[in-house]
Amino acid sequence: MTTPRVAYALALGDDALVLAQRLGEWVARAPELEEDVALANIALDLLGQARTLLRYAGDLEGAGRDEDALAYWRDDRDFRNALLVELPNGDFAVTMARQLVFAAYQYELYDRLRASSDDTLAAVAGKAVKEVHYHRDHATQWVLRLGDGTDESRRRMVAGLATVWPYADELFQPDDATAALVADGVAVDPPTLREPWTSYVEGVLAEAGLELPEAAAPRSGGRRGLHTEHLGFLLAEMQHLHRSHPGATW
Amino acid sequence: MVTTTQDLREIVATVPDPELPVVTIEQLGILRDVRVGPSGHVTVDITPTYSGCPAMDAIRADIVARLAEHGIHSVDVRTELAPAWTTDWITPDGRAALEEHGIAPPGRDTLLSRGRKSHGPAAPIDLTLSVRCPHCGSPDTRELSRFGSTACKALWVCRACQEPFDHVKAL
Numbered sequence: 001m002t003t004p005r006v007a008y009a010l011a012l013g014d015d016a017l018v019l020a021q022r023l024g025e026w027v028a029r030a031p032e033l034e035e036d037v038a039l040a041n042i043a044l045d046l047l048g049q050a051r052t053l054l055r056y057a058g059d060l061e062g063a064g065r066d067e068d069a070l071a072y073w074r075d076d077r078d079f080r081n082a083l084l085v086e087l088p089n090g091d092f093a094v095t096m097a098r099q100l101v102f103a104a105y106q107y108e109l110y111d112r113l114r115a116s117s118d119d120t121l122a123a124v125a126g127k128a129v130k131e132v133h134y135h136r137d138h139a140t141q142w143v144l145r146l147g148d149g150t151d152e153s154r155r156r157m158v159a160g161l162a163t164v165w166p167y168a169d170e171l172f173q174p175d176d177a178t179a180a181l182v183a184d185g186v187a188v189d190p191p192t193l194r195e196p197w198t199s200y201v202e203g204v205l206a207e208a209g210l211e212l213p214e215a216a217a218p219r220s221g222g223r224r225g226l227h228t229e230h231l232g233f234l235l236a237e238m239q240h241l242h243r244s245h246p247g248a249t250w
Numbered sequence: 251m252v253t254t255t256q257d258l259r260e261i262v263a264t265v266p267d268p269e270l271p272v273v274t275i276e277q278l279g280i281l282r283d284v285r286v287g288p289s290g291h292v293t294v295d296i297t298p299t300y301s302g303c304p305a306m307d308a309i310r311a312d313i314v315a316r317l318a319e320h321g322i323h324s325v326d327v328r329t330e331l332a333p334a335w336t337t338d339w340i341t342p343d344g345r346a347a348l349e350e351h352g353i354a355p356p357g358r359d360t361l362l363s364r365g366r367k368s369h370g371p372a373a374p375i376d377l378t379l380s381v382r383c384p385h386c387g388s389p390d391t392r393e394l395s396r397f398g399s400t401a402c403k404a405l406w407v408c409r410a411c412q413e414p415f416d417h418v419k420a421l
Contacts, residue, residue, distance in 0.1 A: 034394065034395035034397070034405070037395060037397050037398065037399070037405075038395060038396060038397035040397075041397040041398075041401050042397070044300070044302035044304070044401055045300055045301055045302050045401065046302070047301075047302045048298070048300060048301030048302025048303065049301045049302070051301075051302075052301065052331065119332070122332065123331035123332035123334075124301075124331060126331070126332055126333065126334045127298075127301050127331050127332075127334040127335075128301055130334065130336075130421050131300055131301060131421075134396060134397075134419075137396070138396055138397070
């Protein structure tokens with residue numbers, strides 16, 4: 001049964017899973033070898049978080065679905081990730097803009113979720129917050145380097161931020177499922193993350209000599225299963241092996 | 251026949267880490283507990299270094315195999331996330347073994363400011379610790395990449411002897 005707690009664990013797990021898949025696409029295509037390794041490492045951290053969260057969602061649901069069933073046998077309308085993480089990678093600056101926006105959000109989220117009254121969520125957050133600190137720093141270093149670099153790198157960084165900016169708002173929107181959990185101290189109320197997130201991101205942009213992107217109409221829907229056209233293609237690649245050969249292992 | 255918890259712990263403690271085979275899982279601080287139940291069933295608790303550490307399955311299998319060599323077949327290996335692993339749990343002999351094999355342990359030698367402040371209100375100044383080259387011992391080293399060959403390591407290079415080396419990053 002999809003209780004609010006199942007929905008919450010799925011949303012957190014799907015964010016991590018979908019972004020892990022996206023970052024994995026950079027392997028062997030990044031601007032330098034060190035970035036192949038760095039992005040693969042970040043993706044691996046996210047995948048580890050996703051596995052625990054999806055396993056927990058499946059256990060709570062009680063319908064016999066394990067982490068693989070949830071990752072490979074749901075269709076796009078059943079995924080609860082924010083739209084931001086499913087966006088195509090674009091060029092490296094778009095990916096770094098997304099990394100800054102998302103890692104800064106995830107850091108504030110996990111930092112508070114450590115105090116959750118739910119032991120499993122608190123344990124995942126306690127583990128992950130230290131990993132995400134590295135992710136946030138990695139994105140910060142690149143945004144500074146590109147924003148404060150050459151005319152071309154700056155142009156691309158500005159364009160990258162403009163691409164992802166409309167999708168940041170969804171991360172901080174309240175929703176009914178989460179509201180029920182906030183009162184019990186299980187979940188973190190998304191709107192409370194906006195201020196510390198803004199403070200961090202604005203600090204990085206200021207240091208990089210970049211202006212805040214112009215306000216654009218916010219895009220949302222992922223938490224309700226209404227995704228961009230990009231998620232279906234991502235899932236097709238991620239799920240096809242398991243669906244063609246159910247239970248395949250190596 | 252092995253029966254005591256202490257004996258069992260000593261057996262499990264000899265299992266090497268698959269990705270850092272110069273140290274055991276106990277030296278790395280990922281072996282948390284070994285218990286034996288009244289019926290002789292053995293439960294081993296381990297903790298991952300990073301959430302996505304791909305070595306966990308191999309470690310689990312190695313523990314089961316090592317105990318089987320001693321005639322113990324009723325074994326559960328459980329993964330515990332809390333409290334989260336930290337590099338502080340690497341034992342002193344584990345740190346020495348890493349260094350001896352050219353991997354710089356997470357160190358606390360010299361405080362160096364990275365010269366860039368953290369963001370946010372009243373944020374602390376980010377400090378990073380100088381890493382001593384495991385080859386020549388020089389503290390004159392620099393980070394090439396925060397992310398190395400495994401999730402728990404970063405790639406560094408020594409300015410004195412020019413050798414690159416792995417560094418287990420503080421977590």
